[in-house]
Amino acid sequence: MTVEEPNASRTDDTTDGTTDGTTDGTTDEVREALAAIGATAVPTSRACLALAKAHRSAGSPRRSAQWAFAATDAATSGAGADFAAWLGADRVWRSVREQLPPAPRTARVAVLGSYTTTQFTQLLPLACARAGVDVEVYECGYGLFRAELLDPTSGLHTFAPDVIVLAVDESAVDLPARSDDPEASVEAELARWTSLWDTARSRFGARVVQHDVVVPADVALGHLADQTPGSRHWMLRRFSERLGELAGTAAGQGVGIVDCERLASTVGKRTWIDARYVHAAKQAVALGCVPLLAQHTAAVIGAQYGRSRKCLVLDLDNTLWGGILGELGPHGIEIGHGARGEAFTAFQRYVLDLKEKGVVLAICSKNDEAHVREAFEQNPEMLLSLDDVAVLEAGWGDKPTAVRSIARTLGIGEDSLVFVDDNPAEREAVRELLPDVDVVALPREPAGYVAALADYPFFETEALTAEDAARTAQYKARAQAVEVRENAGTLEEYLASLDMHAEVADLGPDNLARVAQLLGKTNQFNLTTRRHSLADVEAMAQDPAWTAQVVRVRDRFADHGVVGVLLARRDGDVLDVDSWLLSCRVIGRTVEDEMFGVLVRTADSLGCTSLRGTHVPSAKNSQVAGLYERLGFEQGGRDGSSTVWTLELPAAVSTPGLVQVEVARRVIDLRDVPSARLDDEQKVEVSW
């Protein structure tokens, strides 16, 4: 990757005559940044970003945003993918956002993810603004997407989304390693996803953007997996294919798919999924690919809101064919033969494919119109014909004027146009004078043209764009019917279907390190956030005054490992809960209620007459502020911002019973230890 310092490309070369001095507020900084843009065929993201900053300094917020958007385009795909540049563009855009005219559409977008989606969520507003939709975003904790959808008290319900993005990865797909009836397994899993779509539409009247799953690159079965329908690999591929199919049927009304499998294949799956970041931070999409994912998600949302670009405006010489028509004549231009000619043919074929899907084609060329017509009519290698072209603007006037005329002729806004030209000067002239027109930069070699245009995602179409308001109303009308069918089920039913098992163990050599780690890093569900060290925990394990619950949870998706810890210390007749935490992997699954049940039984067996709990508020643990109260504790006191809670024993406890609990060894063993002898001083031999 090359880095250009914002002002490093200081040259005395004059900028293109078409771009300099035409704007109010042009400063030296802007001129220098513009010069850097012109220095390469395809402007780098850093150069675009420098220009965005220069325009901001010069007091041109619209141009600043325009170039911040250009920076995101330049930093999205291929080797130039640049997460930091997106962060920079995000910052510039946010700093001028208030001064921009309102975006054509607005939406409330909720991101429900199965992995760490924080960066994705951060970049999504920028990406959507680029697509013409001003969004406010909401992010649920990772892995909570089903719970958030189903729980009527969830933050998602308060947020009231217009769009729900299901940002999931392969780990969220519940397919077995092997199946005797693979088609049935796939269909059963698909039904669980379409029921989420139903819930999104019926409860919220929301559109859905479903991220398709990326089939992992690493397959133990090797090539045999393709021939083995019972394998998870085969089923995942089938699942992915069927998910797209279903989204195209009535069941998928209002559902847009982001084909992550294609995006990942384009950049390479080992680039898309960086195992180190998966393990270190649950980043199922590598940060370098998050911009691409955000951009394509925004394109699909933009399409849902009718913001797709409608018209492709093409240059001719060295864009649709090689060479200069005026010099070479209709038969001399490069098309059809030779490496370059074939590259231009391939580009014409791609342009025709775009036309097939509904993109209107227009031509904007500095040529005599008669010559242009000759080339199209007489050169047999031309794939495109003039019949494919809605508007032909050929002449010697400037291109911005011609492009504006195309929009007027078609009766569409300039913000529906995409301008493609091999000449950087023409591109920058259009960008400068028609800021609403999108500009696609072509690389030097025609072999790269198809990829350059294919990387531009805002021709995305969605069959359902026409009657946005009506569709939402329609969903609302269907809502009651679906509620009655309850096909999506309740949160309880969902949790019960998870088939959750919790194994509760005491502190032991096999879990001390994990316990210390959880104490060290858990923030949200953590009542006291006391960061006991490994040595502290080892000492507790040896100290009979302490009792612990080390909770391992598995469900039909996965063994989540040790995800819950409760440390309590005997203080006379009181069992005092020193620390209580749950990993965010299992928050919202009633595991805490079952731990509470075990705690009460343990206290009983120790002969304690009451339980004491403390809540120490932190910046991140507000979700447990009401826990003790909900469990029936009385508030006993306050120590600074901390609150102390008491529950007299014996107490009748009924737990939700959605998690099957097995209590292993030592907690039970404690029943045999006479409570009267459990003082601090007394050592009890503990064997593991």
Place this chain on the structure above:
Amino acid sequence: MSEQSNRTLGGDGVEGRMLQVFREVLAVDDLQLSDASTAADVPGWDSLAHINIMYSLEAEFDVQFSDEQLTSFQDVGELRRFLVEQAG
């Protein structure tokens, strides 16, 4: 603490590029760092920002940190020495 560890990072080489990445990711244009800086000293350098920083440094210098370095490290000096050695 030695004078060396208090010296602020800068210049055009690895140090300067490294500082630039920190500034971009943490959105602090005038951020100053020294070898002795740790996450605790730098506003906004939380666990999420840490992952963003490490990823962006890897992309900037085309290197890979060890798993150990990804999640824990002593101070900025450790990162700087690693980057100078790998990419300097």
